[in-house]
Each structure stands twice: as C-alpha cells, then as structure tokens.
Amino acid sequence: MLTNKRILLIISGGIAAFKAIDLIRLLKKEGASVKAILTKSATEFVTPLTVSTLSGEPALTKLFDLTREAEIGHIELSRDADLVVVVPATANLMAKMAYGLADDLASTTLLATDKRILIAPAMNVRMWEHDATQRNVKTLQADGHVIVGPDYGLMACNEEGFGRLSEPEDILAAIKEHIDTGALPLKIQQNGPxxxxxxxxxxxxxxxxxxxxxxxxxxxxxxQGYALAKEAVKAGAKVTLVSGPVTLNAPSGVERISVETAQEMHEAVANVLPADIAIMAAAVADWKVANQGTEKIKKQADGSLPSLEFSENPDIARFVGHHESQRPKLVIGFAAETTNVEEHAKAKLTKKNTDWIIANDVSPETGIMGGDRNQIKIITRDGIEAWDDMPKGDVARKVIEKIAKTLSK
Known part of the structure; x- marks a missing residue:
C-alpha cells in the first residue's frame, strides 16, 4: 500500500521522539520513501545522523540552508510528498500550526504545504488537557488535518493520563488509511477569478x-493536466477533467471523465462542450492500430513478424479550436517536442486555431515527460513568453492566473 509513496516526517522535540525512529523503519519496510525534518529541540533527543541513516535521505534541520533555499527548498519539501506526518507533535508545534506561525524549517514547511497533515501529539497530560491545546486541536481538525492519539499511559514525567504518543504501529495504520486522501480539501473561491x-x-x-x-x-x-485542474477549481471554476489512464487521484471539486483511447477522449470532450476555456494538456496518440487483433497476437513458428497498419486519430485540440458553434473563448493547446520546439509550436497554433500553445522540450535528458517539474514557453500570435523551470504545481498556478488576467481584459 505504501510502495513508492512519499512521506515527509517532521520530528519535534520530546522524549517520544525516539519512537519516530521506529516509525521510519516501519515505513521503509512498507516500501515508502521518507524525508525527515527535525526541529532544533528534536536534535536533543535523536540525532540527524541516526535519522538520515535509517531514512536514506539527509535529515534536514535548518531553514536557511543556502544550497536548498536557493531553490526555495522548504516550498518543494512541502509539496513533494503524498502525506506530511508530525511525530511527535509537541504542544508548542501544534500551537504554531494552529496560528500559522513559521519561524523555522519545520513550521515554515507545515505552513507552506498543500497536503493533509497527520499529527501524533505527545506531551504531559496537563498540557494535553489545557484549554489552549484543545482549542488548537479543534482548529487543526477543522483545517482538515488528522489527529492520531494521544494514548493513555504512564509518561516519562511519571504522570499518568492521556498524552502518551501512539505506538508506531498505530501511526503506521493511520498513515495507510489516509495516504490516498493526502491532499487537503480545496479552498474553492466562490468569488474567484x-x-x-x-x-x-x-x-x-x-x-x-x-x-x-x-x-x-x-x-x-x-x-501537469491534473495540477491545472486543481488550480482552476481553486480559482472558482467548474472543471471537467477528461483523463487518459493515470495513477493520480482527481482533485476534490473536479468532475473527472476517465477514457482510454483518443477516440474516447474526442467523444468525451465533444459531449462536455460548451465551455469557456479548453486546456488540451493530454498527450494524445497521433495514430491507432487499424488492424488490431481480436485475440492476443502470437509469435509465429517461422519467426515472421506481425504487420501493424495505422490510421490517424482525431485531433482533439483542432476539433475544439475550429468548432463552429461551441468554440471556447480561450483554447489552449500543448506541444511536447524533442526538436525545434518553437517552430513546431507555432505551426500547431495555426493548424489547430488555438489561442495559446504551451510548448516544452520533452527530450529524455530533460526529465519533463512523467516528471514533477516543467519548463514551458507560451506561444501566441503576439510572441513567445519563456518561463523558468519550476514544479508543475507552480506552472499550473501561474497558467491559471494568466488565463484569469486574459479573460478579464
């Protein structure tokens, strides 16, 4: 269940921090990758060397790490995870989270994340029962985060009651339960752009x-397409996402129509028009097999190879761009190229009658195709706008902002 899942583990200061070590072992055994951030006080209880050795990743402690922060490291950390887990969560760190304070790497990352946070508190029983802590717990739950524990038991301070950190096995079970709902419920802007x-x-x-x-x-x-859908619905739009086969969860608030072939995608898009904006981000196959087998094609005894015949698939962006009665006000196509990117993108702009073409170089060495980052050029009839390399979520946010500004003119 956790194979290839990315966990960002935040360890705060408290005697229960030693249990975070056991949790890392369990997560790695389940196939998850773990990156860890330690607060300054956490390093008094567990060492960064121990955490990095077990996780296989550098243990991070400082906000102003010049190498990482040159790339806005805390922002990447906050977004590049399937779930953020705080073990143990002290009363102090929970208070920071509830009030949006950010004065170190842990609290800054927690404030910057767009993921649900699983919080396992550990503290003295009186601290847990204090009205301030209980108010903070309610605030964090209202924000969509998950509280695991604390358990009842004897604590290091020799007092007994609720405040003991839940066992690593119980925290692991909660992670498994919430890993596929790691994204926070979207804050849809009712009066958004x-x-x-x-x-x-x-x-x-x-x-x-x-x-x-x-x-x-x-x-x-x-x-990239899913990130665009997420940002569009956050901006207040009604979003219909026509998706080919992927392993991604649809953002909350998005209507997803799942298809397999280009023909199915073409029909689905035709059926959901009219629309105000069309963003054709899918990598649609140009051709299909015209003589596909009705049964599995077997190897021939004489070693002869099967002959595949191809026919052209419908050009969905061109269909939308040239639609006589239901052409959206803004039609955006994509051009994933390996050579002559600008030249091919300009040709598509004309051929498909789109308003923009978002072009990128998907040569294998770029790592863009299937990766988490993108570097695009927006081609219009007025010129070319080149953007820096950035995470696909940031590309999506900027594209949606540019769309909103364009439509407001």
Missing part, C-alpha cells in the same frame, strides 16, 4: 490497443 466559468481540461496519455493485452502508449503521467 474564474467563478462561473466552465473549464475543460484533457490530461494524461491515451492507450491505443494492438490486441486485447497490448497497447501503444507514451510516458505522460498526467501530472
């Missing part, structure tokens, strides 16, 4: 069958 607008977005690859068990596909992960 795209309120009242209908946005259609395509995302992911298409799979074109060769026979019942084989297909032709590409390396698109759908991450």
């Amino acid at each position: 795209l309120a009242g607008k209908h946005v259609v977005i395509t995302a992911g690859p298409t799979h074109e069958p060769i026979d019942p068990v084989r297909y032709i596909a590409n390396r698109s992960s759908g991450k």
